[in-house]
Amino acid sequence: MSSHKSHGPLFTLSDVIYLILGVISTSFALKSFLVPNHFLDGGVTGISLLFHEVQHWNLGVLLILLNIPFIILAYFKVSKHFAIRSSVAITLIALILNFAHFPELTHDKLLVAIFGGFFLGIGIGLCMRGGGTFDGMEVLALMTFKKSSFSITEIILGMNIIIFLIAAFFLKKETALYAILTYVVASQITKYVIEGIEAYTGVTIVSANSEEIKKALVLTLNRGITVYKGERGFMKESFEQSADVDIIFTIVTRLEVRKLQNIVRSIDPKAFIFTNTVREPQGGIVKEIVKH
Template sequence: MKLANNFPSLIQDTVHTVAGVVIAGFALKSFLVPNQFLDGGVTGVSLLLHEMFHWNLAMLIILVNLPFIIIGSFLVNRKFALKTLACVVLLSLCLEFLPYPVVTSEKILVSMFGGLFLGIGIGLAMRGGCAIDGLEILALYTMRRSSFTISEIILGLNVIIFLLAAMHFGLERALFAMLTYFVASRTIHYVIEGLEEYTGVTIISGRSQEIKEALVLQTGRGITVYKGERGFLKDSFEISTDCDIVFTVVTRLEVRRLKNLVHSIDPNSFIFTHRIKEAAGGVLKRRASH
């Protein structure tokens, strides 16, 4: 029964992974490799070694990722490591045997669209529960032994890759590699999070009762109310009043509409937003589960 319940998710993960691998292979063989372009991360290391020593790229993809997959089996779990290994091997087979066409040799198009398709491929593979690029695993391993965040570690490692590229191939190639990596990383973010990424909105207003009613009755939002005080200005620090601090979660596409609604009630209301990495339960707008 449990296998039957998990079967749709298994099919979905498999489709995401296979599609991601094929698209990542397309980015490499149709854009980056024929034009001697580089990227960041473990993929960038593989491309760098391929360009410097002319070693087989398919084998490099496996060999360079293998240490990170082993680390991932300890940091995450063995299932994740095996899925990632299968994903990397499949990518290598695609690079070796699929007849990808060379699309363009225009540098800016290679950098932009190579990064775009590579980001789509890596993002889809991550939605399928595995990783094409093992740099994130290394960053997680390093983070547990230092005070740096994952983003800072990944940035630092990529700076080393780009410096090596600049020293060996020249500054222009390194700059294009940075552009490719930036496009790929932003695309990965959108593929994983979607355009409807959740955003937390906090509202402080003297007309909080009207705002609460509008959010719940007009937009159908779920809200949480904190009890607070407002005032404490420089010229009247001793003066404050009790207030309700309203918190709600909306999608990124709904933030502007919510702000307009709140400001129509109280133009002087204080609103601030922050990105939410993950949200579940409560009264949330439904979106596809990944």
């Protein structure tokens, strides 16, 4: 029995738009760049392309068959809605691969790797924004993530390394190397499409005026904060001199970083501020970008 309950309608208008655009972008990447040039990618899509190249089996049928176990897993372990949306996306891509025509735009290997990965990444990201996926490897990575200390990105990378090594054995080593380039481009574009301008940034602030800064962040910027108790000072010339201080931590979107810095600087120009990228935030009041 799944521990995840589905809420809301099966499809919203935004879901449909994202899924359709994702399917079109993915199909375009495969038909116009990767398939005509015998290129590979990572995940189940990469395995399907590998079988298609080695055994000449139908790519659309392979995508459906190889994703079935992962869709079943998603149905019970993620959510019914996620599984159904993913099934629709995979089926539409398979139909387009078999019945639609896209022009072959280039045979330059570098351009194929870059632009094939670019449109594939857009397709993956849009499908995920629509609450589904067309590559079951992400579902397996999500399941493994819950039982390991590795991030989802690291798990998917590890799985794809195995795929690329197999590709190097059955196909040319050059093909495997270009597959890695395609995967890197696709993964970076996917990350941008999913996170977009809402990519999260963690901000840590150390200031003697922490009380004013806390009020400004919560009441003006409307952000939740976490406060650590610490000490400041410990300079080389005055090592013995220190003072208690509240160390403030908050998470904002990429566009809010500059606004936050301006607020803090207006209160304490000497405040120590540093930022770091926040990956896969969960819980608290941070909203989820990708729906499951």
